[in-house]
Amino acid sequence: MTRPTPEQIAAFADGQLEGAEHADVAAAIAADDALTAQVAAHQALRARLSSHFAPVTSEAVPDRLVALLSAPQTDVVDLAQVRARRRGLPRWTWIAGPALAASLVLAVTLGRGGGTGADYAPDQIAAALDSQLVGEQPGDAPVRVLLSFRDAAGAYCRAYSASATSGIACRDGEGWKLQGAASPGAGRANGEYRQAGSEAEIMAQAQALAAGPALDAEAEKAARARGWRGPSD
């Protein structure tokens, strides 16, 4: 029998060998005290490393990490600042964040050719806004609705995210009107649209527009049943 390689000995100690290779290596190790000792040393090292780091998993997770996931809509501004600082992004990214996100979204939307008009969500997004409920949409939906709320005028608004664009649209008599000022801004790289339109910034916009809390599942269902039309329509 050929002597097992160091890789095979380690793999054996980690339980990573299978079939004939496992049988061969196990037999070689069993027949050689030095190899048996090596396997024991590997396993002791693994136990020492895993016990050294085990306490981390029982520590309380810092609030700042939980906050990123549980309440993005209240932390967005801080987040954008932190991110800009950490990643060395151009400063305008967070200073101009919400407005910029909206204008880039519009530029992208215009470029693809909208349905009702430049100010309105194109068909695919409009269809998702009409039909999808936040809590029941598939995780891989091409357009994901992030949340629904009502603006100061009582109109229903919905924030959404799709692969090429994200933003907020509010329902009026004609359709889903995109929120934010249009600006000529076409011709930038994809990554920049994605950066500017990140969900945290969309959430910041939503927070600025919303006149109350986000709709819960029941309220969303009721709003959908009424065609997303506010009482004033």
Add this chain to the structure above:
Amino acid sequence: MKLADPFADGILALLPRLRRFAAGLSRGGAGEADDLCQTTIERALRNRDKWQAGTRLDSWMYRMMRNIWIDEVRARSRRGETFVDEEAGLGIGASGGQDESAALGDVDRALAQLPDEQREAVVLVMIEGWSYKEAAEIVGCPVGTLNSRLVRGRDALLARLGEAA
């Protein structure tokens, strides 16, 4: 306005493991590890539409954290902010690194001396418990490569920590 969000909830549930992985990778103590977690979570939230429902969220998050860590390590070494002292074998951070490394235990110290590619292999398999195949996928290298980096890393650790590790 707390929203039900399976994606965010999934990451929340992974946080203890992600913090441990970050602690294993980082040379700069708990603060730097949690910074790595934060950057990873932010990137995950921005890229959530790239995650396919039904696939594993944990390996997706591990891969993201590992890539961010590698990018940061390389960026720092380009800027000359951090170097690994091959003699002392300590990662010296730009600020307060010496104090922090003085407080490191034997295991941290021994891990800090490993080259990055060995360190990540050791951490993924021996601390995080991924199989060789899974760890190789997270790193983006062949399984055989992962296996040999792991052996070199282990041998170095055994030499530093003693056979009676």
